[in-house]
Amino acid sequence: MSMEVDWAPAGAARQTGRTETPARRRRDPVLTGAAIFGAVFFVFGLIHLNFDYGQLWKGTLAFVRSWAYLFPPNAAEWQPILAAALETLYVAVVGTVLAVAVAFVLAFFAAENVAPKTAPLVKGFVSLLRAVPTLVWALIFIVAVGMGPLPGILAIFTHAVGMLTKMFAQSIEEVDEGVLEALRATGAGWLQVMLQGVLPCVATSFLAWSVFRLEVDIGESTILGVVGAGGIGWEMANAMRNYEFDTASFVGMVIFAMVYSVEFATNRLKNRIRLRG
Amino acid sequence: MKRSGQLLEDLQKRKKRQIWLAAAGIVLITAWSARETDFSVVSVVRGFGEIVRFIGQDFFPPDFSAFRSLIGPAVDTICISFVAMVVGAVLSLLLSFFAAATTSPYRWLQASVRAVCSVLRNIPALIWALLLVAAYGLGTLVGTLALILTSVGTLTRAYAEILEEIDMGQVEAVRATGASWPQVIAHAVLPQFFPGFVGWSLYKLELNMRASTLIGMVGGGGLGFSIQKGLKLFQFQEVCVAILMVIVLVLTTEFITGKLRERLI
Numbered sequence: 019m020s021m022e023v024d025w026a027p028a029g030a031a032r033q034t035g036r037t038e039t040p041a042r043r044r045r046d047p048v049l050t051g052a053a054i055f056g057a058v059f060f061v062f063g064l065i066h067l068n069f070d071y072g073q074l075w076k077g078t079l080a081f082v083r084s085w086a087y088l089f090p091p092n093a094a095e096w097q098p099i100l101a102a103a104l105e106t107l108y109v110a111v112v113g114t115v116l117a118v119a120v121a122f123v124l125a126f127f128a129a130e131n132v133a134p135k136t137a138p139l140v141k142g143f144v145s146l147l148r149a150v151p152t153l154v155w156a157l158i159f160i161v162a163v164g165m166g167p168l169p170g171i172l173a174i175f176t177h178a179v180g181m182l183t184k185m186f187a188q189s190i191e192e193v194d195e196g197v198l199e200a201l202r203a204t205g206a207g208w209l210q211v212m213l214q215g216v217l218p219c220v221a222t223s224f225l226a227w228s229v230f231r232l233e234v235d236i237g238e239s240t241i242l243g244v245v246g247a248g249g250i251g252w253e254m255a256n257a258m259r260n261y262e263f264d265t266a267s268f269v270g271m272v273i274f275a276m277v278y279s280v281e282f283a284t285n286r287l288k289n290r291i292r293l294r295g
Numbered sequence: 296m297k298r299s300g301q302l303l304e305d306l307q308k309r310k311k312r313q314i315w316l317a318a319a320g321i322v323l324i325t326a327w328s329a330r331e332t333d334f335s336v337v338s339v340v341r342g343f344g345e346i347v348r349f350i351g352q353d354f355f356p357p358d359f360s361a362f363r364s365l366i367g368p369a370v371d372t373i374c375i376s377f378v379a380m381v382v383g384a385v386l387s388l389l390l391s392f393f394a395a396a397t398t399s400p401y402r403w404l405q406a407s408v409r410a411v412c413s414v415l416r417n418i419p420a421l422i423w424a425l426l427l428v429a430a431y432g433l434g435t436l437v438g439t440l441a442l443i444l445t446s447v448g449t450l451t452r453a454y455a456e457i458l459e460e461i462d463m464g465q466v467e468a469v470r471a472t473g474a475s476w477p478q479v480i481a482h483a484v485l486p487q488f489f490p491g492f493v494g495w496s497l498y499k500l501e502l503n504m505r506a507s508t509l510i511g512m513v514g515g516g517g518l519g520f521s522i523q524k525g526l527k528l529f530q531f532q533e534v535c536v537a538i539l540m541v542i543v544l545v546l547t548t549e550f551i552t553g554k555l556r557e558r559l560i
Contacts, residue, residue, distance in 0.1 A: 046558055060381045063374035067435050077431035108328035115325045149542040153509045162349040163342040167332035241421040258425050277417040
């Protein structure tokens with residue numbers, strides 16, 4: 019779940035789950051072609067990657083054996099580890115909140131229906147921000163501003179702006195044209211139309227996307243430390259580098275607990291938002 | 296009439312107060328987080344000039360002579376994410392029957408499969424790679440395995456949810472015609488299962504593609520390794536080409552999977 023999502027997973031299954039009547043399933047040549055290509059490519063991929071299956075076997079044995087070192091988890095350094103976990107949360111929160119604020123403004127210039135002139139430009143720009151993974155942004159920012167939480171915040175911010183602007187703009191584009199028309203007819207200016215017409219319609223979905231993004235960003239934030247951008251990932255990389263597997267397993271548990279509780283909390287929050295919206 | 300008006304007003308007032316409270320809470324948490332991470336607008340502004348200078352001067356122009364040497368890692372990246380998605384999908388397909396409430400033979404089996412998948416899903420692929428490198432050594436094998444693990448975590452839950460949502464009415468209807476078990480599967484279960492199955496698999500392919508560009512950074516092979524290596528050697532213009540290739544890969548995957556998904560629905 020760690021990586022960015024530009025396609026709402028929650029609704030996705032439900033949406034695609036609806037199908038035409040089973041008897042009348044037509045064969046789509048493109049889909050068939052894609053399936054055949056996929057099969058061929060899978061074989062090609064296996065040949066190309068040229069796995070050493072002996073290594074796979076040996077590695078699995080070694081991995082299973084290393085479980086003995088993983089347990090019991092070593093919580094001796096719980097203080098710095100928990101501090102790092104908190105830092106991970108801080109980085110995610112600051113980055114996401116800033117991104118929500120910026121994306122909120124940008125989205126109004128990225129939606130085709132309310133800002134047709136600037137939409138293509140802003141959309142192209144944010145898709146660039148989105149296409150570079152958060153971790154790569156972090157690497158770039160580390161070289162520019164040094165290690166620590168700052169490059170992490172900037173990386174999360176940059177990527178989240180890319181995604182949130184797109185999602186926010188999509189919500190704005192879904193606003194009923196009639197609502198805008200009605201407001202314009204009263205002589206309202208652009209800003210007034212936005213505040214009185216668009217904002218009430220999109221508030222719920224903005225909120226839902228922001229919550230969703232926070233969830234993704236906390237996941238992202240846990241791995242930023244691996245490259246030195248602050249947070250718990252650093253502790254994990256450190257423990258593994260020193261072959262302290264028992265500490266690593268403790269860090270892994272902390273990460274799991276963090277991400278899992280966030281997933282749990284946001285699921286409940288999303289349900290509440292959905293009920294209200 | 297008057298009473299209900301009063302009620303409505305009260306309700307609105309309460310809602311307004313709730314919104315303000317929530318907003319204040321968010322501001323407070325953000326301010327606290329910013330303080331704890333020494334984040335300030337000053338440091339951003341000061342850093343911003345450096346970032347612009349760094350990206351503008353050191354990264355550009357991209358050194359396209361490096362392109363040839365990056366094709367190999369790029370193909371690795373594509374192969375890793377695709378193979379991992381396919382293997383993950385096959386494994387998840389088997390597991391999802393045990394993870395769905397409607398098809399699982401035992402309640403405890405369902406709970407434990409779900410728990411395992413939740414662990415697989417909630418620990419990021421990069422961390423998995425980090426854990427696996429110690430056992431399997433550097434290389435594409437580690438990257439593929441790490442992505443398989445997260446794929447199983449995500450897809451098993453997704454498939455299980457599709458299975459749970461299958462309309463049993465249709466299954467009953469087909470069964471009532473005297474259809475055999477394979478016929479029931481082929482005519483009632485598969486048509487309902489298939490679109491969601493492909494949709495989620497494609498979605499995971501997208502995620503894998505993004506993740507696989509990173510896994511190289513901890514020794515899983517692919518473009519991530521080239522980026523990490525280039526940054527360490529200060530070959531920024533080469534890194535720039537690698538990042539551009541990541542962008543192209545990610546956007547192309549997004550485009551193709553989007554098109555396929557459109558055709559599916």
